[in-house]
Amino acid sequence: xxILGFLWLFFVGSxxxxxxxxxxxxxxxxxxxxxxxxxxxxxxxxxxDEINRQGGVLGRKIELLIEDDxxxxxxxxxxxxxxxxxxxxxxxxxxxxxxxxxxxTVTMEAKTPQMTPMNSADYLTTQLNNPYFWQTGPxxxxxxxxxxxxxxxxxxxxxxxxxxxxxxxxxxxxxFRGALEKAxxxxxxxxxxxRGATTATPQLQKIRAAxxxxxxxxxxxxxxxxxxxxxxxxxxxxxxxxxxxxxxVPIYETVAKGLIDGITFVDAYxxxxxxxxxxxxxxxxxIGKDSxxxxxxxxxxIHLIVDAIRRAGSTDKEKIREAMQKTNYAGVMGAKGMRxxxxxxxxxxxxxxxxxxxxxxxxxxxxxxYVGQK
Amino acid sequence: xxxxxxxxxSATASGCIYGLIALAYLLMxxxxxIINFAVGEWAMVSAFGGYVFLTKYEFPYxxxxxxxxxxxxxxxWVTERVAVRPLVEKGAPxxxxxxxxxxxxVITREIISVSFPPDxxxxxxxxxxxxxxxxxxxxxxxSFFIIAVTVLVFVxxxxxxxxxxxxxxxxxxxxxxxxxALMGINLSRVTSLSFAxxxxxxxxxxxLVAPNVSAHYQMGVPLAIQGFTALVxxxxxxxxxxxxxxxxxxxxxxxxxRYAPIASGYTQGVPLLLLMLFLxxxxxxxxxxx
Amino acid sequence: MKNTLRWLGVFVLLAGLxxxxxxxxxxxxxxxxxxxxxxxxxxxxxxxxxQVSFSHFAFYGVGAxxxxxxxxxxxxxxxxxxxLGVALCVLVALAxxxxxxxxxxxxxxxxxxxxxxxxxxxxxxxxxxTGGTGGLANYRLPDIFGVHITGPWYTxxxxxxxxxxxxxxxxxxxxxxxxxxxxxxxxxxxxAAMGINVARTKVIVFTLTSAxxxxxxxxxxxxxxxxxxxxxxxxxxxxxxxxxxxGGSGRHAGxxxxxxxxxxxxxxxxxxxxxxxxxVFGLLVLGAILVAPxxxxxxxxxxxxxxx
Numbered sequence: 008x009x010i011l012g013f014l015w016l017f018f019v020g021s022x023x024x025x026x027x028x029x030x031x032x033x034x035x036x037x038x039x040x041x042x043x044x045x046x047x048x049x050x051x052x053x054x055x056d057e058i059n060r061q062g063g064v065l066g067r068k069i070e071l072l073i074e075d076d077x078x079x080x081x082x083x084x085x086x087x088x089x090x091x092x093x094x095x096x097x098x099x100x101x102x103x104x105x106x107x108x109x110x111x112t113v114t115m116e117a118k119t120p121q122m123t124p125m126n127s128a129d130y131l132t133t134q135l136n137n138p139y140f141w142q143t144g145p146x147x148x149x150x151x152x153x154x155x156x157x158x159x160x161x162x163x164x165x166x167x168x169x170x171x172x173x174x175x176x177x178x179x180x181x182x183f184r185g186a187l188e189k190a191x192x193x194x195x196x197x198x199x200x201x202r203g204a205t206t207a208t209p210q211l212q213k214i215r216a217a218x219x220x221x222x223x224x225x226x227x228x229x230x231x232x233x234x235x236x237x238x239x240x241x242x243x244x245x246x247x248x249x250x251x252x253x254x255x256v257p258i259y260e261t262v263a264k265g266l267i268d269g270i271t272f273v274d275a276y277x278x279x280x281x282x283x284x285x286x287x288x289x290x291x292x293x294i295g296k297d298s299x300x301x302x303x304x305x306x307x308x309i310h311l312i313v314d315a316i317r318r319a320g321s322t323d324k325e326k327i328r329e330a331m332q333k334t335n336y337a338g339v340m341g342a343k344g345m346r347x348x349x350x351x352x353x354x355x356x357x358x359x360x361x362x363x364x365x366x367x368x369x370x371x372x373x374x375x376x377y378v379g380q381k
Numbered sequence: 382x383x384x385x386x387x388x389x390x391s392a393t394a395s396g397c398i399y400g401l402i403a404l405a406y407l408l409m410x411x412x413x414x415i416i417n418f419a420v421g422e423w424a425m426v427s428a429f430g431g432y433v434f435l436t437k438y439e440f441p442y443x444x445x446x447x448x449x450x451x452x453x454x455x456x457x458w459v460t461e462r463v464a465v466r467p468l469v470e471k472g473a474p475x476x477x478x479x480x481x482x483x484x485x486x487v488i489t490r491e492i493i494s495v496s497f498p499p500d501x502x503x504x505x506x507x508x509x510x511x512x513x514x515x516x517x518x519x520x521x522x523x524s525f526f527i528i529a530v531t532v533l534v535f536v537x538x539x540x541x542x543x544x545x546x547x548x549x550x551x552x553x554x555x556x557x558x559x560x561x562a563l564m565g566i567n568l569s570r571v572t573s574l575s576f577a578x579x580x581x582x583x584x585x586x587x588x589l590v591a592p593n594v595s596a597h598y599q600m601g602v603p604l605a606i607q608g609f610t611a612l613v614x615x616x617x618x619x620x621x622x623x624x625x626x627x628x629x630x631x632x633x634x635x636x637x638x639r640y641a642p643i644a645s646g647y648t649q650g651v652p653l654l655l656l657m658l659f660l661x662x663x664x665x666x667x668x669x670x671x
Numbered sequence: 672m673k674n675t676l677r678w679l680g681v682f683v684l685l686a687g688l689x690x691x692x693x694x695x696x697x698x699x700x701x702x703x704x705x706x707x708x709x710x711x712x713x714x715x716x717x718x719x720x721x722q723v724s725f726s727h728f729a730f731y732g733v734g735a736x737x738x739x740x741x742x743x744x745x746x747x748x749x750x751x752x753x754x755l756g757v758a759l760c761v762l763v764a765l766a767x768x769x770x771x772x773x774x775x776x777x778x779x780x781x782x783x784x785x786x787x788x789x790x791x792x793x794x795x796x797x798x799x800x801t802g803g804t805g806g807l808a809n810y811r812l813p814d815i816f817g818v819h820i821t822g823p824w825y826t827x828x829x830x831x832x833x834x835x836x837x838x839x840x841x842x843x844x845x846x847x848x849x850x851x852x853x854x855x856x857x858x859x860x861x862x863a864a865m866g867i868n869v870a871r872t873k874v875i876v877f878t879l880t881s882a883x884x885x886x887x888x889x890x891x892x893x894x895x896x897x898x899x900x901x902x903x904x905x906x907x908x909x910x911x912x913x914x915x916x917x918g919g920s921g922r923h924a925g926x927x928x929x930x931x932x933x934x935x936x937x938x939x940x941x942x943x944x945x946x947x948x949x950x951v952f953g954l955l956v957l958g959a960i961l962v963a964p965x966x967x968x969x970x971x972x973x974x975x976x977x978x979x
Contacts, residue, residue: 108806650789
């Protein structure tokens with residue numbers, strides 16, 4: 008009986024499949040990106056279900072083809088080929104930046120639209136001239152510039168920069184360095200905490216000895232960032248900390264309890280925004296769990312793709328490419344009123360003025376202090 | 382000067398953690414010759430044990446610690462039964478159990494990875510988070526706690542190996558398995574014990590380091606590498622070597638980071654280079670066996 | 672003559688296959704062939720030479736990065752870039768092997784462990800030369816005699832590298848050198864007594880297999896036309912060890928079986944068991960070591976004996 012049931016499912020599934028629009032998702036379920044990829048993928052699935060409940064797009068349902076690349080770039084590129092062969096009209100990457108990059112070598116050749124809603128490495132749209140690729144996560148350089156715009160009011164002359172040795176951590180540090188140098192602010196100490204370190208005391212001592220007026224934190228490894236905060240508190244340091252958007256992950260409220268008050272961080276998420284409130288409520292109702300900003304990245308990603316398909320009025324990849332380039336869409340992520348768009352042929356679509364600076368208050372992610380980078 | 386002493390405390394605490402992991406390796410290498418890289422994952426299991434019992438169920442610290450260490454003894458014992466003994470009994474080459482234990486490493490990490498959320502989880506400090514100062518010497522409560530526990534453990538281990546009959550029998554086994562068997566030493570019991578003890582030591586290291594680094598599924602491999610490096614520096618000949626190797630590694634890491642005029646990203650490579658140099662000059666480790 | 676024809680036949684067969692495959696299967700196929708190439712070399716080092724090393728992927732990376740850097744930053748011609756890339760691998764391998772093979776036991780393992788980690792640090796911190804964490808991209812294989820080799824035709828290049836590796840290793844294995852390696856592996860003292868220079872044998876095996884890994888890396892550099900640090904880390908160094916063990920160390924066929932099986936495993940398992948596939952992988956590895964300590968090739972032999 009059960010076998011019959013499977014057969015039925017298979018039969019119906021294959022009939023159904025002919026009618027769907029296939030969108031490939033490359034995620035990481037077991038590797039280093041898992042803490043970020045999992046919630047983002049949940050956001051993608053939630054968004055796709057919601058769209059399908061409302062009738063899908065172009066009268067057809069969306070079918071997600073989800074693949075796990077384990078954050079291995081070579082596997083990731085192979086999976087991109089698989090998705091292309093299976094007829095995916097768009098590939099959504101929520102894996103590691105180098106994995107997204109290696110997929111690009113495939114999508115460029117196969118002329119298949121591809122986007123990442125959350126990778127923030129600047130090189131993704133600059134290293135390769137791939138007209139089929141878009142990046143809608145906030146760039147490392149945007150984070151740096153936004154943090155700096157907020158810090159500018161404080162007139163810092165000398166600051167420290169600290170990060171970890173993950174690829175994203177170094178990429179963000181590079182972006183921060185660029186922004187600081189552009190603003191003529193001297194970097195008096197630049198430190199790296201290695202993955203798996205047991206303390207950050209030597210790095211923080213060195214920073215203390217350089218006597219900066221503030222510290223910029225570019226690291227993205229939660230455990231290593233907590234080490235930095237512990238050493239900061241233990242050494243009795245007082246200068247303000249301005250942090251990358253990694254601090255916008257709510258896990259810090261529990262794992263770094265008592266260490267984070269007063270830390271300002273850049274975020275692409277404003278809890279007071281109407282779109283966010285609607286998303287949070289809908290997610291809670293459908294899934295029964297609280298959502299976080301990482302879900303929002305995935306949710307916006309699938310909506311951006313569906314929006315492009317709708318405007319293209321077709322599943323022709325070339326038409327979708329043209330429509331995607333003309334995107335003008337307001338989603339969950341970004342400051343109030345922010346719209347994703349790719350002006351002047353740019354393919355990084357997060358509005359440079361769309362990030363906000365927030366502050367931790369009473370171990371909670373608190374209010375928005377600053378918007379944009381002007 | 383203040384910086385120097387403060388850093389010395391921090392490096393000593395890190396060195397003690399490396400030393401405990403190195404001791405875990407050593408307990409198993411000595412009687413069996415087996416290098417068990419899964420010690421890092423054992424430390425991770427224990428850190429998650431700390432999260433479950435101390436953070437989630439809020440056991441009092443000594444009780445929670447006892448439960449976790451008891452659990453680790455069991456983990457070590459079971460691992461030996463499942464992944465080591467069948468191979469030893471079959472007379473497989475020494476490398477076979479080493480590789481089987483690498484399989485155990487993957488399995489252990491994946492079990493944790495699918496059973497807990499992917500983000501780091503908090504594990505409490507036994508004495509809270511604060512700073513202790515004796516004149517110029519200053520450090521966190523946890524640093525001093527780590528140092529005190531480690532010193533006790535190493536004194537105990539030294540006493541066990543040097544002064545007790547049981548410890549002597551470990552030694553005899555490491556020297557010559559056949560002769561030891563003839564002397565009436567129960568080989569399989571020694572092997573079981575060494576794995577249970579190794580797991581307990583790795584677990585202790587994991588539990589002590591967890592309040593600082595949090596419990597997360599990727600903490601094992603770095604600890605395994607740090608502990609192994611410490612072991613090679615110190616040499617497997619003597620118990621004190623493990624602690625000495627750990628301290629030397631931690632001091633090299635932290636003092637180069639603090640004082641060496643090298644770009645910060647490259648300082649991670651300095652201990653590795655040191656290690657390679659060390660291997661050339663003193664391949665048997667700092668301390669020779671007696 | 673007959674032998675040459677046989678090699679040619681294998682080449683045509685292996686290189687012809689991708690023309691029948693789709694893009695995806697061709698991509699999986701050629702990446703699998705690269706793993707097989709690496710596993711063959713690693714098997715010679717570990718299974719036949721008896722040396723545990725974790726730097727095989729670092730050398731794969733040295734080859735991959737060096738050819739891209741020589742070609743597109745120094746603008747050298749392709750043959751010179753290949754020669755220089757191999758020379759670089761040989762130099763690094765000698766620098767590691769000469770000191771550490773003097774010592775017994777796990778010291779080579781440790782030195783190569785350190786080298787593998789150091790290599791990733793250098794890649795990440797290498798600035799414009801290595802492209803940092805993003806690696807290098809935006810290049811393609813230079814035309815050879817005016818022909819742009821791509822798709823299944825490029826797979827033929829990889830098949831060539833694979834067969835060249837196999838050819839060299841088989842020739843060596845069947846010569847006095849192969850016997851010397853096995854003697855050194857099984858009993859160094861006895862080997863020395865037989866007049867074999869133990870240290871030199873070890874150094875030659877390590878350097879040769881590392882250089883072969885470098886050549887495979889050069890082929891890899893043009894598979895996706897991008898190179899980046901995560902590929903060349905320690906995770907893969909452990910995976911190659913597992914491949915050789917599971918397949919059956921010391922046997923060329925074992926290395927092939929192990930590499931094919933473990934490389935393809937996640938592709939099959941992932942859709943079946945979702946994010947538990949690494950767990951299943953671990954259980955399989957442990958099971959294989961416990962049940963078939965001589966590897967799958969050992970099990971194949973056993974079956975053959977039983978049924979013939």
